[in-house]
Amino acid sequence: MAKKQYFASAPGAYNNANTNQRARAPKRFNALDPKSCHPFDDNTQQANQSIKTTQQSFESIVVKDSCDVEVTTTNTQAAVNVQIGLQAAIALIISISVADSDRAEEITQDLYEKIKTTQINHQQTYIENSRGVQVTTTDTDIAVNAQILLQVLLAIVARLNLL
Amino acid sequence: MSDQNNKMPEDLQVVSNKVIDLLVDTTFKKHDVKLQETQVDDETKNQLKELVEDLQKSVKSLQKHNNNDN
Known part of the structure; x- marks a missing residue:
């Protein structure tokens, strides 16, 4: 009897315990189904946002088929905030110092572009089929980046004889 | 680390x-x-000075924070 069920093509033919397990498991992504949400979708949005504001940090965390997973990324956030502050200060000081606003913008862009190339940080965490996992990501690169931006700021301030 | x-x-x-x-x-x-x-008045100069000092502190505390965590 059991063998007969196993060979049946309909999913309902599996025994009860199996069917329950299947129902609980997340639905597999189907590219052809417009309603199907890709596992990367949720996190990509967040990464996009941080790229926009900082243009430096790319972080992607994928949690799949797992439970009791704790992810902490607060340090990156703190570092990003400091970085934004530094970038704003650099832009501000240049805009104060250079009367022509178009030129000020160009100078700021120029500086950022040159710094940017050394500052891209990729961080990818993939958790699959895990239980009770605790992940803390500390973006040490971004702390160094904040230091570099601070040096740039100090160099500009010194050159423009602002302080 | x-x-x-x-x-x-x-x-x-x-x-x-x-x-x-x-x-x-x-x-x-x-x-x-x-x-x-640059010709900025003293008040702006002071404000900028404070801003730079605050940012310096933030960067320092960030590094300390990271070191403590690891």
């Missing part, structure tokens, strides 16, 4: 300072920025 991940080693710091000096110098030169052309 060790301290070195968060703080640059001293020799690298010297190189990094030079690179940044050069970067700022060449960028200013490229855009023909005359040094000391």
Whole structure:
């Protein structure tokens, strides 16, 4: 009897315990189904946002088929905030110092572009089929980046004889 | 993780300072920025000074924070 069920093509033919397990498991992504949400979708949005504001940090965390997973990324956030502050200060000081606003913008862009190339940080965490996992990501690169931006700021301030 | 991940080693710091000096110098030169052309009043100067000091503190505390965590 059991063998007969196993060979049946309909999913309902599996025994009860199996069917329950299947129902609980997340639905597999189907590219052809417009309603199907890709596992990367949720996190990509967040990464996009941080790229926009900082243009430096790319972080992607994928949690799949797992439970009791704790992810902490607060340090990156703190570092990003400091970085934004530094970038704003650099832009501000240049805009104060250079009367022509178009030129000020160009100078700021120029500086950022040159710094940017050394500052891209990729961080990818993939958790699959895990239980009770605790992940803390500390973006040490971004702390160094904040230091570099601070040096740039100090160099500009010194050159423009602002302080 | 060790301290070195968060703080640059001293020799690298010297190189990094030079690179940044050069970067700022060449960028200013490229855009023909005359040094000391800025005329800001004392109040703005003080505000900017405070801002830079605050940011310096933030960066320092960030590094301390990261070191403590690791």
